[in-house]
Amino acid sequence: xxxxxxxxxxxxxxxxxxxxxxxxxxxxxxxxxxxxxxxxxxxxxxxxxxxxxxxxxxxxxxxxxxxxxxxxxxxxxxxxxxxxxxxxxxxxxxxxxxxxxxxxxxxxxxxxxxxxxxxxxxxxxxxxxxxxxxxxxxxxxxxxxxxxxxxxxxxxxxxxxxxxxxxxxxxxxxxxxxxxxxxxxxxxxxxxxxxxxxxxxxxxxxxxxxxxxxxxxxxxxxxxxxxxxxxxxxxxxxxxxxxxx
Amino acid sequence: xxxxxxxxxxxxxxxxxxxxxxxxxxxxxxxxxxxxxxxxxxxxxxxxxxxxxxxxxxxxxxxxxxxxxxxxxxxxxxxxxxxxxxxxxxxxxxxxxxxxxxxxxxxxxxxxxxxxxxxxxxxxxxxxxxxxxxxxxxxxxxxxxxxxxxxxxxxxxxxxxxxxxxxxxxxxxxxxxxxxxxxxxxxxxxxxxxxxxxxxxxxxxxxxxxxxxxxxxxxxxxxxxxxxxxxxxxxxxxxxxxxxxxxxxxxxxxxxxxxxxxxxxxxxxxxxxxxxxxxxxxxxxxxxxxxxxxxxxxxxxxxxxx
Numbered sequence: 001x002x003x004x005x006x007x008x009x010x011x012x013x014x015x016x017x018x019x020x021x022x023x024x025x026x027x028x029x030x031x032x033x034x035x036x037x038x039x040x041x042x043x044x045x046x047x048x049x050x051x052x053x054x055x056x057x058x059x060x061x062x063x064x065x066x067x068x069x070x071x072x073x074x075x076x077x078x079x080x081x082x083x084x085x086x087x088x089x090x091x092x093x094x095x096x097x098x099x100x101x102x103x104x105x106x107x108x109x110x111x112x113x114x115x116x117x118x119x120x121x122x123x124x125x126x127x128x129x130x131x132x133x134x135x136x137x138x139x140x141x142x143x144x145x146x147x148x149x150x151x152x153x154x155x156x157x158x159x160x161x162x163x164x165x166x167x168x169x170x171x172x173x174x175x176x177x178x179x180x181x182x183x184x185x186x187x188x189x190x191x192x193x194x195x196x197x198x199x200x201x202x203x204x205x206x207x208x209x210x211x212x213x214x215x216x217x218x219x220x221x222x223x224x225x226x227x228x229x230x231x232x233x234x235x236x237x238x239x240x241x242x243x244x245x
Numbered sequence: 246x247x248x249x250x251x252x253x254x255x256x257x258x259x260x261x262x263x264x265x266x267x268x269x270x271x272x273x274x275x276x277x278x279x280x281x282x283x284x285x286x287x288x289x290x291x292x293x294x295x296x297x298x299x300x301x302x303x304x305x306x307x308x309x310x311x312x313x314x315x316x317x318x319x320x321x322x323x324x325x326x327x328x329x330x331x332x333x334x335x336x337x338x339x340x341x342x343x344x345x346x347x348x349x350x351x352x353x354x355x356x357x358x359x360x361x362x363x364x365x366x367x368x369x370x371x372x373x374x375x376x377x378x379x380x381x382x383x384x385x386x387x388x389x390x391x392x393x394x395x396x397x398x399x400x401x402x403x404x405x406x407x408x409x410x411x412x413x414x415x416x417x418x419x420x421x422x423x424x425x426x427x428x429x430x431x432x433x434x435x436x437x438x439x440x441x442x443x444x445x446x447x448x449x450x451x452x453x454x455x456x457x458x459x460x461x462x463x464x465x466x467x468x469x470x471x472x473x474x475x476x477x478x479x480x481x482x483x484x485x486x487x488x489x490x491x492x493x494x495x496x497x498x499x500x501x502x503x504x505x506x507x508x509x510x511x512x513x514x515x516x517x518x519x520x521x522x523x524x525x526x527x528x529x530x531x532x533x534x535x536x537x538x539x540x541x542x543x544x545x546x547x548x549x550x551x
Contacts, residue, residue, distance in 0.1 A: 001349060001351065004345065008334070008345055011336065012334070012336065083333065086391065088299065089324075090346075091319050091351070092349065240299060240300050241294060
């Protein structure tokens, strides 16, 4: 039954106007890459790709924003418009619904963000020393987008205003608070994602270094994804459909 | 069947904070069409949501075919649900929408089941149109098709005739009657008395969260008709008419305030038969007769007070 829900969700997500806006957002790093390619002369391409493009723009902005919009819509939209009853009123264990929703949100988010990494990375690094950065960030955003997707699907089950709460998490907690409190990196999907990239790339520290060591980053990413998904399943099991129109 | 009532509601209450939406309701329903009648905000939807397993009762138990409905998704193999909210997947065609529901039920032949359900609600001609372009009545019908696609033994419908035009309404009523004839339990909610009259074999009247009356519709209708009625009477001489009316058994009271004559009767039928005769005998012409308490709410209030 998971493929049926997965397919239905994909169809709904792809048809949404806001998904189209995300594709436009994903084009920005490609434009930045082109700009760099044709203008910059005194910056190492690998340094720019790793810190400016991948970590600075894609992992900081494109990834969380895409995951937020897609993740909160995957199930949240149906909860909001009432169509969720067509899933809840079926002989399906609720964990199937959560898994299918997270998987669909992950696929859409990953498709947008990975294309963005590959396209902009190839523009900047073709013919240059790449240190496996493109592959490293592809793996990292694949992992990061799964955790973000689980997080935002879970938020949409728990809160009616998941989009606002998610925005606060991404832009206040991960982006702002982490500037002043270094310990925040242990509770930041962004920091975990960069840690995974650091684990895969063979770039030296002068080119790219994450604030969180690769081992803890991968472990925290896995643990968080499992915990959030389990929480989302629990919430959906206890979920009551309001009769308020 | 299993020997259990199709739907069994035992001492069920549901509250939201300090607000009691459903208050200690108990009833059992067998196969056939049963109407859940009550004014808007009476608690019908809350009750139906609990029957559908979408809301957890604060106390008591709701069972369908002998099983508690809360937290039992397996039960949906035998239950079809149509909620009042208009929501359908607007991007899908009618056919796709029903087929997705068939597939989510894990049916062996979703195409065949989909076509059968669409034909039942008479939407064959519009099945390839996106549901987002459907009228309110068509959306209602496609939702019913989705609820029927797995051939359920129990069908729960919340205000199913909302938005349907008179022809569609009759068609849907025929359909629900047919479902009941085939041995299913069909429960629908409505705040419209006429819908109950046409469809409900049995009626449950819900007012202010409580079960105010239950049983055969005709008996409840009689109860409603035989209750005390108040009329505003206009005539060529209200004072003479008031005196004449007070001598009749059907009239339990008459008051004249200024030129306004209000008459109270405990026997609606006799009063309406006697009024012209009494007026004629008193040589008074009745120029107007209007009920003062005919709203459905006042009927319900009376039933609750009994």
